[in-house]
Amino acid sequence: MEIMSPQNTRVKEWAGLQEKKHRDKSGKYIVEGIHLVQEALQAEADVECLAFDLDKGMPSELKPLLQAVQGMEVIGVSAAVIAKCSSTNTPQPVFAVVRKEQQGVEAILAKPDSLVVVLDGVQDPGNVGTIIRSADAAGADGVILGQGCADLFNPKTIRSTMGSMFHLPVVEGDLGMILPQARERGALLVSTSLTGEDSCYTHDFQGSQWLLIGSEGKGISPETAALVDKSIIIPMAGRAESLNAAMAATILLFEGMRQRGSHGK
Known part of the structure; x- marks a missing residue:
């Protein structure tokens, strides 16, 4: 035709x-x-x-x-x-x-010892796509996009995933419902904060860990912050005040991968 x-x-x-x-x-x-x-x-x-x-x-x-x-x-x-x-x-x-195929969050929740990235209000399609790509590279078990995130199916988000969106479950959902369920099943909900109690290099990434990443401007929402079990800090030696959301997520994912002993290909 x-x-x-x-x-x-x-x-x-x-x-x-x-x-x-x-x-x-x-x-x-x-x-x-x-x-x-x-x-x-x-x-x-x-x-x-x-x-x-x-x-x-x-x-x-x-x-x-x-x-x-x-x-x-x-x-x-x-x-x-x-x-x-x-x-x-x-x-x-x-x-x-x-x-579009409806990816259910159940598959991610059912996985024992899962490493999952949760995005809360990350609006930039390039960042959302890049985080999905990093999650795929680090062998994570899924990515969850909460409200206020860039649309997964936006052409720019898709391009930024470089095909990784087809390699692991990416689910759009309500964090207010999903995070308590993850916690009930033994997941530790971890966020980054400049006042974190532990560095990402001393934090223990074993077991089920869900990494919460918020927007550049505002961080995670107060509702999501109320569910967090632990906040950790990414130590910085230079003068930059903070990191781009995709970079922060990538550092945590790769430290998680290193500690969990999955050394990749």
Whole structure:
């Protein structure tokens, strides 16, 4: 099948997925570029259709994956269609429309000795995506996005995850309900604070640990702070007052990984 006109109804629908209201209404989102489409296919995400630039042809990296996927439409399109559906200035030659799959928090809660990152009001899509990528790299068991966080399916968040959103559970939910459940199952809720009682290097990361990361400006909300078991500090030798949320999360994740003895590949 081929679609050449940017005015085509389906193209307008795809282009609409750049906006949250259309993503929420349709239950779909868009991933752009060879790498992300490859990750989505390898993870067996629920891909509705894959569109590629007819002039450039199907990227060779994706060809072997197409045989394996059942029930996915493959549509050749013009460069104009790609440009209309893209969120970047230099559009990639391929994109996929993916149906959102409801990730339940139950899978994360059920995991013994879990290392989980919880985001509370982290509004920057680049930071949210980067934290998901770091959580994946450090072998964490999941990421939970509370209210006020950037939308997971925002194209910028997706790009910043570099495909990691397909590697571990990422759940959007109500922290007021989820955190008490985690605690009941033995998780220690840890936040960072400039007045922390322990350094992240002396804190014991064994057992089930849920790391709470708040927004750059305000930190975690008072409601979330009331649930915290322990706050730890990331020691700094220089004069910067604080760290970017994604950097702070990454330092904690990798110290956790080091202490827990999962030395990676």
